[in-house]
Amino acid sequence: MAKYFPGIFILLCLVNPFLSAEVPSVTTALGTITGETKRVIFQKKTYDVDRYLGIPYARPPTGELRFKKPQPYGPFVEAYSATKFGLSCLQSFLIPILPAENTSEDCLFLNIYVPRQEPDQPSGHAIMFFIHGGAFLMGSGKIYDGGVLSSVGNVIVVTINYRLGLLGFLDIDNEKSSGNFGLFDQRLALQWVNENIGAFGGDKDRVTIFGESAGSVSVSLQMMFPQNEELFRSGISESGAIMLPGLYQENNIEVAKYHAEIMNCNVEDMDEVFSCLHSATPEIINKAVSDAVASDSMTTIVKLRIVPTIDGEFIKTNPADLFRKAVAEDCEEINFFRTRKLMNGVNGKEGAMLLLSLGPDNLDELEITREQMNTLQIPGALALVYGQRTVPEVVKQLLIAEYTDWKNPDDPKTIREELMRLFGDINFNVPAIEMSRIHSNASDVDSYLYNFVPVLDKHIFPAPNWINMSNHGDELGPVFGYNIDFEALLNISDYTPPEWELKLSERMMAYWTNFAKTGDPNKPVSDAVSSVVWPKYDVTSQSYIKIDREDSVGQYLFARETDFWKNSLSAVFDATEHVQTITSQYGSKDEQTCEKDGTCG
The missing domain is CATH 3.40.50.1820 (Alpha/Beta hydrolase fold, catalytic domain)
Structure with missing residues (x-):
């Protein structure tokens, strides 16, 4: 359960009404995490909610870890101050929701909102784990502040970032880049919650994943992955079903080639294509994409569209075919769903x-x-x-x-x-x-x-x-x-x-x-x-x-x-x-x- 200690923060509370006289602190298996308390108002009722922002759940997916499955962040060397949102994942060229300076390749963070109320059950608060939408190309967990939902509903709310676009879903159909990294990011965040949410007063056996649009599709895909057995018990799917037509591809090879082409790389050899994409800085990728879209937007958008792929691991069969298959035979994914x-x-x-x-x-x-x-x-x-x-x-x-x-x-x-x-x-x-x-x-x-x-x-x-x-x-x-x-x-x-x-x-x-x-x-x-x-x-x-x-x-x-x-x-x-x-x-x-x-x- 969360612990609180007084200190010099009392002085801060005198000038900031959003802070209480105590700083929330939890001790997890990874180390101590400190947060902040914010006051929220809904329908003229005032609530205090503890916020733990920008907690890294995975190692930065940069350098040799680009185009790889996420790796756990590991223990904190010293107490981790979770009072600021982490940077959002690099965004798409389609709709500039977030300024480039607020994004980074190092973006795998989660945010936790804990109500300052007794839980509804002795086992702890139920948890709502939100996956944002944005066509797998844009968006961020920080856009959706869970403070009011957490307080009014008396649940713990978790929001996350996951890799998007090229960096999140590149699949060139070999071991160098097998795709769906963004989906594995989501799963690793769920594992982090499963292992650590008890320290925040949460009940790990009452986790509900929910999401909207591409986040809703993600919820459905997580509900079709049998290895998630222990990670959640229910899902809320808002405006995005798993059978969305045209969503899934066998791989992203042609998209990879086009990205390499607009960066003036050799596209005849896939090893060179991968090397080009792997070594390019985020700034180079973004500039090349932006310039290409500006010159011929509609045609280029189609060529640059990155989507989840049938990677043989997270998504073994096109979901549309999977449901048809379930008509006549037993299916592990459908059974788990x-x-x-x-x-x-x-x-x-x-x-x-x-x-x-x-x-x-x-x-x-x-x-x-x-x-x-x-x-x-x-x-x-x-x-x-x-x-x-x-x-x-x-x-x-x-x-x-x-x-x-x-x-x-x-x-x-x-x-x-x-x-x-x-x-x-x-x-x-x-x-x-x-x-x-x-x-x-x-x-x-x-x-x-x-x-x-x-x-x-x-x-x-x-x-x-x-x-x-x-x-x-x-x-x-x-x-x-x-x-x-x-x-x-x-x-x-x-x-x-x-x-x-x-x-x-x-x-x-x-x-x-x-x-x-x-x-x-x-x-x-x-x-x-x-x-x-x-x-x-x-x-x-x-x-x-x-x-x-x-x-x-x-x-x-x-x-x-x-x-x-x-x-x-x-x-x-x-x-x-x-x-x-x-x-x-x-x-x-x-x-x-x-x-x-x-x-x-």
């Missing part, structure tokens, strides 16, 4: 964020023509979902028909709504429902599903004023009690949300922390929890909670869309392909039953 409790959800209009890819200066005035929809967007969607397979014309026509508002089929403003729906269904809605079906149909533990729909005062990502529900990422403010870095994300400071959003936030923090404590978002019952009982999700009733200004219970969330993509469209595709090629990529008809996975795919 089904032993963890799951809370999964999406926001109302997830596809609105992806409208940014169209590049208009003013999304409010965006219009899409019928020709653009039929000849560019629909084929692009099919390429994302089906990859290199030749798409029959009948499949394309079915997709056009599905994403057409037949009351006004040629209105550019109506078409943009359908395009947003298409983006949302492919990338978020259908993968989320498929994941919940897989989990709940053969699971001995509970599964919960939510749909977060309110239109908030501020969107996390730019969104047009014509969307009538929440955009991608909008739930983050309420989940963290609006204690996130709005200046970094939205370039605004001193933001105060409207009163109804604060009440919404109080309710959501209760749901999230209840789930971490008990595995049930409804318990323990409190004034903050809605009178609506959040039902468990199963493939028969498909019940879920709709989180809005007033919560309600619904059924069959995106069931029609999931059936269209996973059953109707796939059946037509496979039948047409069968006629043309005799065999199907996904095997015989018998392998498409609903025996185990609940998708009838």
Whole structure:
């Protein structure tokens, strides 16, 4: 448990109201760690929370450790002062959320927020371990201050950094660089928590991992890695399912070559490509990438996109194929996934964020023509979902028909709504429902599903004023009690949300922390929890909670869309392909039953 000692810090407290008269200190197996106490206010209630910031959990992944799995940091030589955030990992070129001077290759730090309250159980506080999003290219744990969530929910909150982009995921398909280092970083941070959180008053047997977008995908991937058996008992997946189409590659060889090419290195020999990337300073890599994007942004962004790969260790099989495989045979990854409790959800209009890819200066005035929809967007969607397979014309026509508002089929403003729906269904809605079906149909533990729909005062990502529900990422403010870095994300400071959003936030923090404590978002019952009982999700009733200004219970969330993509469209595709090629990529008809996975795919 945490210990406190007085000292010269009493003088500091006289001039800084955020510090208490004692300095929090813990003694771990690694040595002593000292932190700071901060006062936070939520809904006119004041709380004190102990913060331990910038704790290194891994050795700096620099020099010979670049493009290697992380190694434990080891013991501290002397008491470690954890009062400042560590530098964030090097960011992508896409959205400059963090200034370059605030980033470094030496970035593997975690932050711990401990409430100054008695834990809900004698074994200690439940732990919520957050993995930030950002397309595996950007983001930082320090953007999400866990102080309010920790205090209001009476849980320990942990946020982390993990390697991003080239330095986090380079896979050239050999032992020199096998990829997915960022995922192994996350796992090492989880191991650190498992071994040390007891000293902070935490219960290592009640760890819930949660994340948003790429962080949510990371949560799903960690839940599919059987070696994580002892590290957590549940996961919360916010707007990012493991079956996101087009996310995974076999390797990053072509991306590696392009990075080397823009740095004027030889790309004919992979040993020389690796040597070039391994020896380049972060400044050289960043400048080369930035210059390339500035000269030809859209084409270059595609060429430079680094994603998790099927490395044969952390990700052994493409998750989409893995779920199909689970229909007909026993699967270790799926079996482990089904032993963890799951809370999964999406926001109302997830596809609105992806409208940014169209590049208009003013999304409010965006219009899409019928020709653009039929000849560019629909084929692009099919390429994302089906990859290199030749798409029959009948499949394309079915997709056009599905994403057409037949009351006004040629209105550019109506078409943009359908395009947003298409983006949302492919990338978020259908993968989320498929994941919940897989989990709940053969699971001995509970599964919960939510749909977060309110239109908030501020969107996390730019969104047009014509969307009538929440955009991608909008739930983050309420989940963290609006204690996130709005200046970094939205370039605004001193933001105060409207009163109804604060009440919404109080309710959501209760749901999230209840789930971490008990595995049930409804318990323990409190004034903050809605009178609506959040039902468990199963493939028969498909019940879920709709989180809005007033919560309600619904059924069959995106069931029609999931059936269209996973059953109707796939059946037509496979039948047409069968006629043309005799065999199907996904095997015989018998392998498409609903025996185990609940998708009838």
